[in-house]
Amino acid sequence: MREPAGSGPAPSDAAPAGEVAAERARLVSYVVLFAAAAGLYVVSLSLPTSRWEPLGAGSFPRLVMVALGALSLVAALGSVRKLRRLGAAPAANPLVAAFFARHRVVVAVFAAFAVYLALLRPLGFAVATFLFLLAAQLLIARWSWRGLALAIVVAAVFSFGLNFLFATVFMVFLPRGILG
Amino acid sequence: MADFLTALAQIFAPDTLLYMALGSVAGIIAAAIPGFTVTMAIVLTLPLTFTMEPLQGIAVMLSVYVGGYTGGLISAALLGIPGTPSSVATTFDAFPMARGGEPGRALSLGVWASFFGTLISTIVLVVAAPPLAIVAVRLGPWEYFSLIVFALTIVASLVGHSLMRGLIAGVIGLAIATIGPDPMMGRPRFTFDIDMLAPGLPFLVVLIGIFAISQLLSELEGTPGAPREAALIPSAIDFKTWQVMREALGQPVNLLRSSLLGVFVGAVPGAGGSIANLLTYDQARRASKTPEKFGTGVPEGVVASEAGNSATAGGGLIPLIALGIPGSAVDAILMASLMVHGISVGPRLIMENGDLVYGMFIAMVVASLLMLVICTLSMRFFLRVTAIPTSVIVPVVTVCCVAGAFALNNRVSDVYLLGFVGLAGYLLKKLDYPLAPLVLGVILGPIAETNLRRALMTDGDWTVFLTRPVSAALLVAAVLSVAWSVRSHLKGRRMLLDA
Incomplete structure (x- = not known):
């Protein structure tokens, strides 16, 4: 699998180009998921509470969004560490163009x-x-x-x-x- | 007894038997085509069962399930390509045996081993599920919520290459389940005034999109127009049915060990036929006096791998029937089909719908018999389907998915949703997120939320989840499953670095 052109610093000899590209794509996905979780957490704050129970309609979604945000954050940090270990900067690259080409x-x-x-x-x-x-x-x-x-x-x-x-x-x- | 007789009458009704036979054929054909999984076959069968009686519908889907586990054997033995992930180990000995001039023996051995594996797993299911359900009905919402947390963590730990992505996929599923009306008060959530989202995301559309559409798109990644590998089919295949049956039965220890291991693996949420297949093969090799011959076409290898993967079918039904927790994507679809008919799946299923549960037990036995008869009589025909080109299969199955998604609610908006979910599933798959935890999250999300809210309505203190012994044990087990998975991952990485 070829590394797309203009993908930032060249990875070390030990790091296969495909692995670096895949890890970068996953890093993007973690960031997107973190952003979505944060946005939906804010939206869930406006959901009404209930007079009859300690948890309202918004509590479970908030719990889920906190879990999603936390897991995405930990995964993103792990991904950045992995990219550094592979010798590639976690910079944006034309992932979409490369995906369409392949x-x-x-x-x-x-x-x-x-x-x-x-x-x-x-x-x-x-x-x-x-x-x-x-x-x-x-x-x-x-x-x-x-x-x-x-x-x-x-x-x-x-x-x-x-x-x-x-x-x-x-x-x-x-x-x-x-x-x- | 009355429930048993009612179930027996329903299963042995001529139309049910006919539909089950068609289901077996569909499962065998689907699994024989490399790339077309058993899960996809069951997803496609689901909309067709809506107009049937609940037991009839579930019996048909079980036939597809049982047939599918056997169908993977065909391409594994004759092409060396596992038709499904659960027949990987079958290629190790069945393919060399076929290459060595005995394709009929390889196929027959696999079919008989699958038959005995399914039968043994059904016996264990009948014995284990009712007592487990009696214990499970005593569980309160605290234990139930903790059980779901445990199930999700164990699925995330066992499926895919990364625990973290497995957990994220499970939580994405839970997040999808929060769209639409909340399960207790019916207040709309995350609908953003979009009509399509108002009733929530129908989980069956999510299932079809995630499993079928994403898999079909993945199938297009090979060389365009490349024909499938030519089948290794000699002019005449001698199946030697009865002789091979005696050969399979001549290995009682191997058959029993592999089947019981398969049942155990099937009962563990997240593990399934693909793990059982490899595990039972490995155990058979370790127990053999001539392990060096494994991989050259020995019958023990074929029997172990096929009995192991087929036995997971019965094993997977144990937590589904006893606890209402689907252990795999296929079990999740079976659960969904019952829910569509208004049957609530949980520990009370056996008590409130005894005829249905007995019917499922009987259907498993009948399905394995049908599979045996159909495979024995028409294996030659099934060999031909492995040659259907991708250019025909992918578009046709895609269209079947569209028709099925529309038929669920007669809504075109569900079909649009199918497109979005299919694309999302494909991208997640490309990014190496496992899809099974996601689907389990979608199905278990509303159950988890309802139990959490009920538990806290009784006592608003969160520590009650830790002070109730069963709940605490399940949460500790969840933490341990994650810790074990992290440890295995670190150990594997260390070994890789040392190498």
Whole structure:
């Protein structure tokens, strides 16, 4: 695994570049979790107390946020120590860009999934699913005419077929959209 | 007795048996496909069981569970790729045996060992769960809260590579559970006037997103379009069913030791088939007179690993039925399916829903029989599913997840939530956070909060958690499990530095 360009001081010979990048990403996650815990703790202070019990609606969330904040803080400190031991400064680096570069297929399919979810209501389950299945299979598989034919068959069966199955067997009516 | 007969009638109803057979097939197929886990198969089955009677639904899911533990054997033996994490040790001897020209013997041995492992674990379940539940009903909210703390710490200690990230994942789960109305007074919390958050995050959508969507995205990380490895299937496979059954039964000590170890590992929250599989294999090798032959295709290795992982199914149900504490992600889903039907899971389950619990015992036995029959008769067909390309499986299963999430409440907003949770789960997975503690946190959060608040309503003094002996013992056990995990971690690091 390559270290992304412009990632700050070079790690020592003993520290694999991937390990440093992964630890930096985890450090970012600890900081985000700490910030979220702190923010939600403040929000929980406005939750009403109860006349009937010592703990109100906000006490348990406060307890959870304190635990989350404390654990994230300890983990972040451990992460900084680890990065120093690995010989890398805990500086920000283009983690997101590196992630996108290494996970092109994942990102593309998830983007298609997000568009699919957005179109689910207007187009309806059957049509939106057909388009998503077709697009996703073509994104993942190598291009070939045989692959395209298989993709169309699979898309048709698992979009219109699944819609029919849910409606007739489980009596669950998936969004109909343009098919009314 | 009346409860037992009612349960027997429900399980042996033709439609239930048919659904269970379909569940077994689904579990075997799912686990045979590398990357598609038993958990994902059960998550996908869950929405389909909503329209069924509670016992029918849970029986189908148990069939998927039992079938899934066996299905992992197929790709482990024939491709050398564990279909599920719980069949890693199976590859050590089943694969060399298959390579050595005996694929049928390897598969049959695994199937019989799985069958006997499930049966033995069911016997232990029937014997152990009721007395444990009788003790558990005497627990008050103090002990129950401490029990949940203990369960979460032990899961965090045993799952994943880092205790700290395990604990954080568990607390994230608890935090997710605080979104929406509070469990006692119904006051809205952390909803920020967003309609989607008003009823709270439906835990089944969280389950599907966390386990299925994140796993499916992970499956796309390989080379695009790369076909799966060709299966090592000779033109004819001779299963020698009865001969191999006698061979498996010819190792009673190995079979019993591996099954009992599997039950024990399954009953410990957080441990599961993946640990049992390796542990029982290791024990079988230590006990063998010819340990040097392990890894070359010896039957003892196949029997130990498969009996061990299958026995965790019954073991995992012991804390679920007796205490209402799911020990693994799969048990959490089983618990969720009961809760969907309005059945409260806890120590009173046996007393208030005896027919359901007896039904679960019977279903385990029937599921193992179905697995045995289905595997013996149609193994050749299952071999083919390992060749289905990722480009078909991932999109199709994703769509099934979407349909399942929508079917829970007929809400499109749940599907949007599925997308968010799936992405979050994938990122957490990439950052090496274990996902099982998170899901247990989501399920146990409201139970923990309710018991904590009830306990303090009786006596507002927090020290009561330490003055009540059982509660104090459970909290001490929680601290010890964390300390033990930290010690193991430091020891491992020291050994690494010395090396």
